[in-house]
Amino acid sequence: MxxxxxxxxxxxxxxxxxxxxxxxxxxxxxxxxxxxxxxxxxxxxxxxxxxxxxxxxxxxxxxxxxxxxxxxxxxxxxxxxxxQTPPKPATDRGRVASLVSRVAAAAAAAAKTTKWSSSELLAALRELRDVAAESERSRKLVAAVPGVADALFAVLVASGDGEALEIICSLQLPEQCLLRAIETNDSELVDALVSALQRSNAASREHAALLLQKVMSLSPNRNLPEQVFLEVVQLLRDKQQVSKAATKAALHVLAGATPWGRNRVKAVDAGAVPVLVDMLLELEERRACELALGALDRLCGCAEGRAELVAHGAGVAAVGALMMRVSDVTTDKAVRVLRSLARHAATPAVLQEMAQTGAVGTLCVVAAQSSEHCCYSQRTRERARETLRLHARAWRTSPCLHRHLQAIYPDC
The missing domain is CATH 3.30.40.10 (Zinc/RING finger domain, C3HC4 (zinc finger))
Structure with a gap:
């Protein structure tokens, strides 16, 4: 045509x-x-x-x-x-700009009194929230108003207001506006989000988790307080009471905050490892499995995380069971976790458990895949071979390893 x-x-x-x-x-x-x-x-x-x-x-x-x-x-x-012609707009730009001005003015006035119970501020926030909920067009209009991010974050930091948090999460704010607001408020913003995570309201907890995820994605090199990890782990424990979006946001926070040692130890101390293992035993959604294994991989980068994993009765078995079953990403993450254990936590009991639970056998299958017919990356296959070579004496002749697996065991 x-x-x-x-x-x-x-x-x-x-x-x-x-x-x-x-x-x-x-x-x-x-x-x-x-x-x-x-x-x-x-x-x-x-x-x-x-x-x-x-x-x-x-x-x-x-x-x-x-x-x-x-x-x-x-x-x-x-x-x-x-x-197709859109329906006649219910909200004009003048009303939106006026509402944002009211929020900013009421927030400034309330800040001077140190009491955030201003009825004018609450009324303006609720009206702005209703406008943003009207349509995608309305949300775009609100997000385009200069200073809207600064005003809403100021309210959130000073009062922990749920309406302000809901509006921020509903808007597609430009990254530069979010980053400026994050840098301006810094630790005070994190404290406000922790307070929101501690509430009983499921919607507030979800919005706090989603915003915390954005904070970590835009400003990743942060040393977070212990309370953040305690609340994020609690959110994962309460996965039956919160939305899937909140659970995924919590997993993103764990994975995004733990490439560094101090945050890793804090997350482990908060009980993240056993919670992640329990989730792996229950999760069926591919993306959630990938996020959970990614977070577990990060936590196994420290001795405390590895100790928690091997101490869990189903830790090694859960990781091994996900290899080659969910996606290429989960296979790669599972191989990385098992390699960490084989390198740094290889007690005789751990080596025996890896063989008995079938983890060693699955590593053999991954390692033996040919590059022509394999969906796994070369790096993943190399990690599997490296892990198997580390303890070939203990595993190659193990009675737990089937003969056909012994035949494809990589050379030392």
Whole structure:
């Protein structure tokens, strides 16, 4: 089918896409409503002519152009679903900007009194939350208001307000805004999230976990307080009472915070290892298994983590059972965990358990895979061979190892 060229006057000058809801500014230039509303929140002028646009002005719908676009799309069978006119907006940019200003002003006033029970602040937050919940368009408008992240984070840090936390999690805030807010509030923000994790409200705990995940992804080199790991581990224990999103966020935090020694030990002391092992015995979702094994791999980077794993009655068996069963990622992580044990925790009892639970046999199968027909990476296969060579004397002739596995055991 010949590609259809979209007429230039049907294209929004901002998004360079076919307009769905064309609106015209006093300058005479027409834009798609979604793009121009977000632009005016930050610039306040026409993008093409640079003429100022009053804050309270609403762009005029261009009904004639919209009908032309629809007629043209119908004639050319041009992705009709993509140009359907959105419903009439319930929220305008002026209202959104006014709400954010109210939140910022009420937060500043409440901060001076050291009491965060301001009825004006609470009312503004709840109205802003309702606006953000209206539609994707409304959330984009709120996120585009200058200073919205600073205002909401200020409220969250000073009061731990649940509405502020919910709004932050619902918005797709630009990374630079989030990073600035994180750096500005630093440890106070972490303390506020810990307080939210300690609440009985499942929604607040989920929002706190999701925001903590964002904090760790944008600012990973952080030495977190012990209380963070205690609450994250408790969230994993309560996985039946919280959402899957909250559980995955907690796993992301554990994996993301523990490449460094101090955080690893704190997580182990919080009881993370036995909780992760228990999860591996129950989890069925692929991504959750990958995250749990990834966190366990990080924790086995310290002696305390390895000791906790071998002390768990099903620790070695759970890791070995996931090799070659869920995904390439879980296979790689499981091999890494077993290699850590073989290198640094190889007591006779541990070596025997690895053979008895079938972990050694599965390592043989992974190591023997040929590069041509193997889905595992070369690095994974090399790690498996390295692990088997470490204790070949103990394992190669083990009665727990079947003869066909002994035959493919790598040479020392």
């Amino acid at each position: 010949e590609e259809v060229e979209v007429p230039c006057y049907f294209v929004c000058p901002i998004s360079l896409q076919l307009m769905r809801d064309p609106v015209t500014l006093p300058s005479g230039i027409t834009y798609d409503r979604d793009g121009i509303e977000r632009w005016l929140l930050t610039a306040g002028s026409c993008p093409v002519t640079k003429q100022p646009v009053p804050e309270d002005l609403e762009p005029t719908p261009n009904h004639t152009l919209r009908r032309l676009i629809h007629s043209w799309a119908a004639i050319h069978s041009f992705a009709a679903h993509a140009i």
